[in-house]
Amino acid sequence: MPDYDAIIIGGGLVGTAVAYGLARRGKKALVLDEGDIAYRASRGNFGLVWVQSKGFGVPEYQRWTRRSSEDWAMFSAELQKETGICSGHERPGGVTICLSEEEFSKRAQRMAQLHVEAGETNFQYEMLDHAGLKKLIPSIGPEVVGASFTPYDGHANPLYTLRALHAALIKHGGTYVPNIKVERIDAAPNSFCITAGGVTYAAPRLVLGAGLGNNPLGKLVGLNVPVRPSRGQIIVTERVQPVLPMPTLMIRQTVEGTLMIGESREDAGFDDTTSPEIMRTLAERAVKTFPFLRNTRIVRTWAALRVMAPDGLPIYEQSSEYPGAFVCTCHSGVTLAAAHALHYAGYVMEGALPAELARFSTQRFDAAHVSTAA
Amino acid sequence: MSPAFDLAIVGAGPAGMAAACTAAGLGLSVAVLDEQPEPGGQIYRGVERLAATRPKQLEWLGPDYAAGLELTRAFRKTRVEYFDGAQVWQVEGASEARLFYKRRGAVGILTAKKFLIAPGAMERPMPVPGWTLPGVMTCGSVQTMLKANGLAPKGRFILAGCGPLLLLLAAQLVRAGIKPAAILETQINRWAALPRLPGFLAAPGYLGKGLGLLRELKTAGIPYHKGVTRLAIKGDSQAREIEYTCGGTTRTEPLDLALLHQGVVPNGNLAWSMRLEHEWDDVQRTFRPVLDAWGRSSNAAVLIAGDAGGIIGAKGAEAMGRIAAFAAAADTGKISSGDANARANNARSVLAQHSGARPFLDALYRPQQQWVAPPDDDTMVCRCEEVRAGEIRRLVTEQQCPGPNQMKSFVRCGMGACQGRLCGLTTVEIIAECRGLPVKDIGYYRIRSPIKPITVGDLATLDVPKREEAVGL
Amino acid sequence: MFQLLPDTTAQTLTVIVNGETVTVPHGFTAAAAMLLCGESATRTTALSGEGRAPYCMMGVCFECLMEINGEPNQQGCLVTVAEGMHINRQQGKREVRE
Numbered sequence: 037m038p039d040y041d042a043i044i045i046g047g048g049l050v051g052t053a054v055a056y057g058l059a060r061r062g063k064k065a066l067v068l069d070e071g072d073i074a075y076r077a078s079r080g081n082f083g084l085v086w087v088q089s090k091g092f093g094v095p096e097y098q099r100w101t102r103r104s105s106e107d108w109a110m111f112s113a114e115l116q117k118e119t120g121i122c123s124g125h126e127r128p129g130g131v132t133i134c135l136s137e138e139e140f141s142k143r144a145q146r147m148a149q150l151h152v153e154a155g156e157t158n159f160q161y162e163m164l165d166h167a168g169l170k171k172l173i174p175s176i177g178p179e180v181v182g183a184s185f186t187p188y189d190g191h192a193n194p195l196y197t198l199r200a201l202h203a204a205l206i207k208h209g210g211t212y213v214p215n216i217k218v219e220r221i222d223a224a225p226n227s228f229c230i231t232a233g234g235v236t237y238a239a240p241r242l243v244l245g246a247g248l249g250n251n252p253l254g255k256l257v258g259l260n261v262p263v264r265p266s267r268g269q270i271i272v273t274e275r276v277q278p279v280l281p282m283p284t285l286m287i288r289q290t291v292e293g294t295l296m297i298g299e300s301r302e303d304a305g306f307d308d309t310t311s312p313e314i315m316r317t318l319a320e321r322a323v324k325t326f327p328f329l330r331n332t333r334i335v336r337t338w339a340a341l342r343v344m345a346p347d348g349l350p351i352y353e354q355s356s357e358y359p360g361a362f363v364c365t366c367h368s369g370v371t372l373a374a375a376h377a378l379h380y381a382g383y384v385m386e387g388a389l390p391a392e393l394a395r396f397s398t399q400r401f402d403a404a405h406v407s408t409a410a
Numbered sequence: 411m412s413p414a415f416d417l418a419i420v421g422a423g424p425a426g427m428a429a430a431c432t433a434a435g436l437g438l439s440v441a442v443l444d445e446q447p448e449p450g451g452q453i454y455r456g457v458e459r460l461a462a463t464r465p466k467q468l469e470w471l472g473p474d475y476a477a478g479l480e481l482t483r484a485f486r487k488t489r490v491e492y493f494d495g496a497q498v499w500q501v502e503g504a505s506e507a508r509l510f511y512k513r514r515g516a517v518g519i520l521t522a523k524k525f526l527i528a529p530g531a532m533e534r535p536m537p538v539p540g541w542t543l544p545g546v547m548t549c550g551s552v553q554t555m556l557k558a559n560g561l562a563p564k565g566r567f568i569l570a571g572c573g574p575l576l577l578l579l580a581a582q583l584v585r586a587g588i589k590p591a592a593i594l595e596t597q598i599n600r601w602a603a604l605p606r607l608p609g610f611l612a613a614p615g616y617l618g619k620g621l622g623l624l625r626e627l628k629t630a631g632i633p634y635h636k637g638v639t640r641l642a643i644k645g646d647s648q649a650r651e652i653e654y655t656c657g658g659t660t661r662t663e664p665l666d667l668a669l670l671h672q673g674v675v676p677n678g679n680l681a682w683s684m685r686l687e688h689e690w691d692d693v694q695r696t697f698r699p700v701l702d703a704w705g706r707s708s709n710a711a712v713l714i715a716g717d718a719g720g721i722i723g724a725k726g727a728e729a730m731g732r733i734a735a736f737a738a739a740a741d742t743g744k745i746s747s748g749d750a751n752a753r754a755n756n757a758r759s760v761l762a763q764h765s766g767a768r769p770f771l772d773a774l775y776r777p778q779q780q781w782v783a784p785p786d787d788d789t790m791v792c793r794c795e796e797v798r799a800g801e802i803r804r805l806v807t808e809q810q811c812p813g814p815n816q817m818k819s820f821v822r823c824g825m826g827a828c829q830g831r832l833c834g835l836t837t838v839e840i841i842a843e844c845r846g847l848p849v850k851d852i853g854y855y856r857i858r859s860p861i862k863p864i865t866v867g868d869l870a871t872l873d874v875p876k877r878e879e880a881v882g883l
Numbered sequence: 884m885f886q887l888l889p890d891t892t893a894q895t896l897t898v899i900v901n902g903e904t905v906t907v908p909h910g911f912t913a914a915a916a917m918l919l920c921g922e923s924a925t926r927t928t929a930l931s932g933e934g935r936a937p938y939c940m941m942g943v944c945f946e947c948l949m950e951i952n953g954e955p956n957q958q959g960c961l962v963t964v965a966e967g968m969h970i971n972r973q974q975g976k977r978e979v980r981e
Contacts, residue, residue, distance in 0.1 A: 072813025330867030
């Protein structure tokens with residue numbers, strides 16, 4: 037007799053969103069999580085709910101991201117109603133700011149491509165020149181050339197979102213067991229026994245939501261999850277009066293008033309320390325974009341490891357060897373949180389992933405499958 | 411590129427100054443960076459200026475403070491590169507470690523073969539109801555103002571808590587003719603300390619000093635209430651009164667200023683930010699970096715001396731500074747390790763004498779549970795982000811929040827301007843209490859650079875190569 | 884709440900604390916000048932707006948944040964006074980400026 041309807045490995049944004057999604061459907065969900073210090077992408081997140089950089093050449097990704105972004109308001113309201121915790125979600129639209137003509141024309145090309153690929157789903161965007169952008173965000177610096185704008189973009193506080201997901205999960209009868217590592221998985225179709233911290237838990241469904249841990253865990257249930265760390269570094273400042281009316285790709289103001297500056301991309305293996313070289317580069321770009329930042333004090337900097345597939349896309353799959361075992365992994369745990377809670381959890385319970393997620397199957401890693409970077 | 415210095419020292423207190431003098435004497439090129447405009451650290455804060463302009467106050471502060479003159483004079487005479495008013499905001503790396511600082515409005519980078527971190531101690535947070543009100547300060551803050559500014563309390567003030575500094579400050583003020591309205595001493599642990607008394611008695615001068623302070627306070631007629639089990643400071647927008655429970659009776663005293671103190675702990679943010687290995691000291695109820703007998707840390711480039719490596723007091727810190735300097739000299743090839751051993755003998759015996767007194771003092775003044783994990787849910791824990799004890803407790807008991815870093819991300823405690831300095835120990839004590847685990851199993855906040863405030867503009871002008879390929883569109 | 888001890892031969896200078904001219908000895912800190920002036924709350928927090936005052940006087944607590952010569956959120960206990968320095972309370976979140 038299994039103890040739970042589903043076991044989710046990983047207590048970050050991805051794992052907890054799926055777990056909450058199961059719990060809100062009345063399922064008994066168990067989340068197994070590592071301890072206080074782990075590679076936690078969810079704690080290092082920048083906090084964008086972002087559409088306009090997603091899915092060049094992969095319209096399926098753009099659609100999935102758009103869907104989550106559309107769902108976010110409802111998702112956030114639901115979490116607040118359940119837990120009283122405000123995720124800080126806002127969707128005022130967002131801009132990607134360009135500091136050179138080259139960046140601007142490249143950006144314009146990409147947005148046009150997204151528009152074409154969107155087809156009948158339509159993709160609204162605007163390329164703003166300096167003057168146009170200054171009307172939206174008056175504090176930009178003289179070196180800013182322009183920006184792309186879409187109304188779909190927004191942001192949220194990833195930490196409060198995570199806290200709310202944990203609270204909502206527990207409120208719906210979910211169980212959260214931290215400070216353990218999975219020691220063993222005994223898998224059979226629709227029957228999984230997970231041993232962790234010396235205790236064995238059983239359920240007919242298993243969801244791998246363990247970020248970088250999905251790579252080794254996947255092997256235990258016949259899933260090929262070739263995710264690798266991609267280091268991102270972030271700067272956060274003191275609280276200041278409201279100055280940014282909308283998020284930008286690299287700089288946003290949180291509801292608390294702090295300004296977040298990010299983010300870099302580099303392969304540093306599992307090294308999650310910051311580096312002065314990246315920090316300097318980030319800071320220089322930030323000051324060019326918003327000169328007021330020059331005199332703004334930094335409170336903290338950090339690095340975190342994104343969970344990256346070789347093509348940058350999410351990985352959604354059910355094991356063919358052990359049906360009932362799913363993997364859910366991506367580098368946009370905030371943006372896709374709504375989709376994971378409201379939709380992916382349902383697919384897990386139904387025991388089948390829909391055709392719209394076929395593009396994110398692990399099959400793309402099997403053969404010489406050609407794919408475009410997202 | 412070869413490092414600019416053999417040894418870079420962070421902090422010009424007793425450990426830093428002694429290390430600088432010793433290392434320079436052995437032929438090492440030495441840089442000393444210190445946040446203050448004058449050498450001395452907090453313990454000898456402003457001692458040169460005070461001796462020059464307020465010599466009478468030197469008597470009030472006492473011989474242990476005046477002793478700092480000799481060391482600061484020796485330090486001034488030593489050939490070192492002294493960066494006064496320099497805030498070290500990051501030290502990073504191991505084999506090619508670099509130190510980042512801000513001085514006179516500009517950021518700089520300094521390289522050295524070895525780094526000696528000696529930022530001293532800070533007062534242990536004392537989270538009691540009302541401790542965030544204006545009119546509540548620490549005993550250390552008032553002593554700092556006595557030393558640095560010749561500034562003393564006025565009106566009705568009360569000292570509350572425990573520890574040698576509490577009694578010393580009271581006596582120093584009495585000597586200046588300024589009498590506290592009362593001393594409220596929280597419970598101390600006579601029985602636990604008793605077996606450790608012999609070491610204390612053997613340490614030079616400790617007993618005499620302690621008894622002397624008590625005698626001074628008695629002669630001055632300062633009301634001295636012992637065994638206080640509860641404290642609360644009250645007032646609307648300013649501390650107006652203190653409520654205290656003693657022997658089962660609760661009383662209230664009006665006041666203008668409440669001065670809290672319950673011992674000192676390592677000033678650890680720089681060591682934590684480097685992710686140096688730490689261990690929990692259950693008697694001092696604090697974490698401290700893991701060090702060998704020479705002050706070498708888990709990072710091969712970094713040594714630690716003085717109270718930052720575990721509380722040992724000014725004289726012990728000075729000895730430890732010298733010992734670490736011998737290690738740095740040996741590690742950089744200036745002297746042999748045998749030579750270092752022989753030379754360190756003197757400092758070792760001084761250190762042994764002073765550290766002999768610690769176990770008694772540590773056990774006597776080990777704060778009891780309610781003073782490190784405030785039982786009242788409404789008590790502020792994180793002053794910067796205004797997080798109260800109850801919120802932390804509820805997240806552990808109701809949401810199984812596993813540790814201080816998850817706590818930090820859930821409620822923002824430790825995310826404010828002080829970067830956890832004033833809430834870190836309280837947060838981990840509360841989590842440990844709720845989970846029924848020792849604090850050593852709970853861990854501590856990940857402390858992040860910059861540990862001193864710099865601006866985005868500072869970072870943008872840092873003299874390091876750019877990494878454009880990793881940043882941007 | 885605070886008084887200067889007598890018997891000092893230190894030279895003095897003048898600073899402007901919350902608009903009032905005050906004479907203080909050389910080597911004073913901005914936070915000490917505020918306290919000498921009898922200021923209670925020297926800042927209000929960016930969160931709840933409650934009043935706070937210097938607490939540790941050694942640079943660790945960040946309670947003494949004040950506006951010094953127009954620059955917001957300075958640690959007053961780490962700033963040595965200079966002739967004519969303007970020292971003001973910090974009111975909540977700072978504003979940004981170029």
